[in-house]
Amino acid sequence: MLGYIYRRILYMIPTVFLVSIVTFLIIQLPPGDYLDTLAAELSDSGGLDTGTLEALRDQYGLGQPMYVQYYKWITGILFHGDFGLSFEKNLPVNDLIWDRLGWTFGISLLTLLFIWITALPIGIYSAVRKYSFGDYAATFFGFIGLAVPNFLLALVMMYVAFKYFGQSVGGLVSPEYIDAPWTWDKFVDLLKHIWMPIVVVGTSGAAALIRIMRANLLDELYRPYVVTARAKGMSEFQLLMKYPVRVALNPFISTIGWILPTLVSGEIIVAVVMNLPTTGPMLLRALLVQDMYLAGSLILIVSLLTVLGTLVSDLLLAWIDPRIRYQ
Amino acid sequence: MTDVNANPAVQTGEADVLMPELLGPKALMWRKFKRHRIAYVSLWVVGLIYLMALFGEFLTTTEINETNRRAPFAPPMGISLFVAQEDGSSEFQLHAKGLKLELNRAERRRTFVVDPDKIIPLGFFVKGYEYKLLGLFPMDRHLFGPKNARDRVYFWGADRLGRDIYSRIVMGTRVSMSIGLVGVVVSLFIGVSLGGISGYYGGWVDNVIQRLIEFIRSIPTIPLWMGLAAAIPLGWPPLRTYFVVTLIVSMIGWTGLAREVRGKFLSLRNEDFIVAARLDGLTDWEVIWKHMVPSFSSHIIASLTLAVPLMILAETSLSFLGIGLQPPIVSWGTLLKEAQNIRTIIQAPWLLIAPGTMIVFAVLSLNFLGDGLRDASDPNAH
Numbered sequence: 131m132l133g134y135i136y137r138r139i140l141y142m143i144p145t146v147f148l149v150s151i152v153t154f155l156i157i158q159l160p161p162g163d164y165l166d167t168l169a170a171e172l173s174d175s176g177g178l179d180t181g182t183l184e185a186l187r188d189q190y191g192l193g194q195p196m197y198v199q200y201y202k203w204i205t206g207i208l209f210h211g212d213f214g215l216s217f218e219k220n221l222p223v224n225d226l227i228w229d230r231l232g233w234t235f236g237i238s239l240l241t242l243l244f245i246w247i248t249a250l251p252i253g254i255y256s257a258v259r260k261y262s263f264g265d266y267a268a269t270f271f272g273f274i275g276l277a278v279p280n281f282l283l284a285l286v287m288m289y290v291a292f293k294y295f296g297q298s299v300g301g302l303v304s305p306e307y308i309d310a311p312w313t314w315d316k317f318v319d320l321l322k323h324i325w326m327p328i329v330v331v332g333t334s335g336a337a338a339l340i341r342i343m344r345a346n347l348l349d350e351l352y353r354p355y356v357v358t359a360r361a362k363g364m365s366e367f368q369l370l371m372k373y374p375v376r377v378a379l380n381p382f383i384s385t386i387g388w389i390l391p392t393l394v395s396g397e398i399i400v401a402v403v404m405n406l407p408t409t410g411p412m413l414l415r416a417l418l419v420q421d422m423y424l425a426g427s428l429i430l431i432v433s434l435l436t437v438l439g440t441l442v443s444d445l446l447l448a449w450i451d452p453r454i455r456y457q
Numbered sequence: 458m459t460d461v462n463a464n465p466a467v468q469t470g471e472a473d474v475l476m477p478e479l480l481g482p483k484a485l486m487w488r489k490f491k492r493h494r495i496a497y498v499s500l501w502v503v504g505l506i507y508l509m510a511l512f513g514e515f516l517t518t519t520e521i522n523e524t525n526r527r528a529p530f531a532p533p534m535g536i537s538l539f540v541a542q543e544d545g546s547s548e549f550q551l552h553a554k555g556l557k558l559e560l561n562r563a564e565r566r567r568t569f570v571v572d573p574d575k576i577i578p579l580g581f582f583v584k585g586y587e588y589k590l591l592g593l594f595p596m597d598r599h600l601f602g603p604k605n606a607r608d609r610v611y612f613w614g615a616d617r618l619g620r621d622i623y624s625r626i627v628m629g630t631r632v633s634m635s636i637g638l639v640g641v642v643v644s645l646f647i648g649v650s651l652g653g654i655s656g657y658y659g660g661w662v663d664n665v666i667q668r669l670i671e672f673i674r675s676i677p678t679i680p681l682w683m684g685l686a687a688a689i690p691l692g693w694p695p696l697r698t699y700f701v702v703t704l705i706v707s708m709i710g711w712t713g714l715a716r717e718v719r720g721k722f723l724s725l726r727n728e729d730f731i732v733a734a735r736l737d738g739l740t741d742w743e744v745i746w747k748h749m750v751p752s753f754s755s756h757i758i759a760s761l762t763l764a765v766p767l768m769i770l771a772e773t774s775l776s777f778l779g780i781g782l783q784p785p786i787v788s789w790g791t792l793l794k795e796a797q798n799i800r801t802i803i804q805a806p807w808l809l810i811a812p813g814t815m816i817v818f819a820v821l822s823l824n825f826l827g828d829g830l831r832d833a834s835d836p837n838a839h
Binding site (some may be wrong): 141152159273277289396409414417428432 | 678
């Protein structure tokens with residue numbers, strides 16, 4: 131197991147390095163550098179301070195070759211936790227992002243839970259009662275879930291919630307709670323709002339997992355060991371849970387690896403539509419005004435945390451399934 | 458194997474039963490595909506959608522950029538069949554009822570109500586704005602629309618500038634559906650080359666390419682797309698933006714394809730017929746293109762069909778966020794951008810419903826088609 135962990139972590143290093151390079155390229159993509167933007171802005175407001183500009187130019191290595199800039203940028207992050215300045219808000223990126231990242235990953239993890247809780251029983255039901263009405267309904271739901279883009283579903287749900295249930299939509303809490311300290315009422319209000327992004331983001335994932343679970347379980351259900359267990363007189367439910375479901379569950383866990391990136395992706399776009407206080411709206415805004423250190427830092431951290439999440443899921447899987455450990 | 462068609466016994470009806478017709482692999486696949494009802498219907502639907510993309514102008518009723526100050530957020534108009542005459546009888550005449558603005562006292566704003574006196578006669582092959590069919594033949598006929606070229610009908614309502622949603626959706630089909638196709642061609646190229654190299658040579662090359670694929674798959678796509686798409690300058694000509702967006706979308710789409718190709722290569726590499734071909738002195742290139750690719754090309758076509766909807770969804774998402782295609786281009790994504798906030802949706806739900814339905818419809822039928830093709834191309838599937 132230890133050997134596997136080492137190997138897996140070793141594999142992660144090039145990935146992390148690539149992530150940082152891609153992020154750096156994205157930061158560099160827009161024409162001109164940040165100081166040009168900043169200088170333009172400052173001279174608009176009248177106070178152009180050459181001293182500050184020079185200091186910043188030196189700190190980020192602007193005007194120097196690419197690799198020097200990259201080196202300065204990455205060492206700043208690694209050794210000083212310095213992600214640079216947000217030029218639009220004129221604040222260190224560090225002060226702006228952590229709250230929002232927390233919400234993004236909180237919602238993504240809750241969505242993962244939601245997906246498991248719905249997909250597992252529905253998938254099992256779908257396989258055991260193959261070609262029943264419920265199975266067809268689940269299949270139909272699955273196809274629709276895969277075909278509707280996240281943001282469209284979000285818009286439709288907001289419309290329905292507003293028009294037919296009169297619920298306030300958008301945001302994670304009602305307007306009156308936004309700056310209020312955490313109380314029980316605020317928590318309840320949060321629960322009233324947070325289910326919507328979770329359901330929206332989770333639908334396509336749940337649809338995919340239901341199909342996987344159904345296919346896996348169908349492969350197992352007619353195996354001789356199931357017949358043997360049945361012949362011994364085991365109750366049908368006990369039999370199902372004890373053997374075929376356990377075998378079919380394995381690929382279920384391995385899917386965290388690809389489902390987590392899509393969840394984070396989905397959360398970001400849904401957050402823009404629903405105006406949630408998470409990474410999405412901030413990233414979009416930063417990209418539109420080309421506040422690139424902010425945008426780059428968000429992309430970097432979101433990607434890194436996703437890679438980490440995938441690592442954890444891989445390790446979990448290896449812990450559960452010895453075949454993977456000894457591959 | 459004997460040539461069945463040359464067999465004289467086939468000529469008589471009785472022998473037909475005794476001597477079953479031998480079908481080639483393609484005919485078998487087609488037969489299997491046709492048995493998959495939904496997929497077969499989807500093939501027709503997808504075909505129709507692409508026809509719609511090709512002959513867009515012919516199907517529209519209004520020029521897509523034409524604004525109408527008297528019809529902002531005009532609701533969808535129904536098509537009625539009979540017109541009441543003065544003598545009380547009614548006559549068959551396809552028509553739409555005109556709309557007029559009226560002050561709604563309860564909501565304190567002007568809303569559209571149906572004007573029963575204003576009748577817009579509709580007909581087939583009517584004269585309308587001038588266009589070039591397929592970009593070649595100048596025409597001014599349109600399949601269905603108002604008989605009087607000065608009348609305006611809004612089958613699926615109008616947007617905030619009074620532009621016809623129906624016509625815009627029809628024209629958006631061209632951009633949205635072709636992005637899927639062009640994107641798939643790009644991913645096919647990258648996917649088959651890299652996947653092929655990876656699977657055919659194996660070893661460290663395989664390892665590097667596999668790590669690269671894992672890397673791309675492990676990072677969330679939307680932020681990455683957003684970062685790349687946001688770098689497209691706003692001043693670029695629409696066509697260039699279109700191609701760059703397509704490239705960005707396909708840069709991530711190729712990984713799935715590359716994996717499948719690699720898997721096929723790995724499993725075929727040690728098959729007898731490949732070993733035989735290699736021992737016959739064929740070069741790697743010839744072995745790959747003459748023997749390996751044909752044996753899994755149908756499988757690839759199926760995977761490609763399944764990749765098209767992903768590309769369409771990606772384009773739609775980017776354009777919806779305002780960092781993909783930009784407004785002068787009409788695509789399903791830019792149309793949905795009009796429905797971005799809840800207030801607009803409440804006022805004019807058709808802005809959301811019409812393009813949304815179209816997207817879901819197209820993606821669903823492409824998915825069904827891909828599923829059917831995959832099942833048909835797999836000889837072992839049951």
